[in-house]
Amino acid sequence: MFAENKLTDDMAEIEAFLVRERAKVLSEAEWKFRMRGYGYNLRRTNGGVEVARLPQNTVLGTLAL
Known part of the structure; x- marks a missing residue:
C-alpha cells in the first residue's frame, strides 16, 4: 500500500516505514491502529x-520484531 506517500509493494520500504512509525507511538496497540x-493490518x-x-x-x- 502506501509508504512515504507513494504506492509500493517493496517489503524493504514498507518495513522501514513501519519501524519509523513504531518509534513515534507509545504502545503496540496504537501502532497497529495507526x-x-x-x-x-499488523x-x-x-x-x-x-x-x-x-x-x-x-x-x-513478516517483520522480525
Missing part, C-alpha cells in the same frame, strides 16, 4: 509481526 489508517505471530494489505488482508510479509 497502520490500519495507512492500509496495513498481526503478532511467533515469527514476528505479519504485515497484510487492507481491505483484502493479503499478506505481504
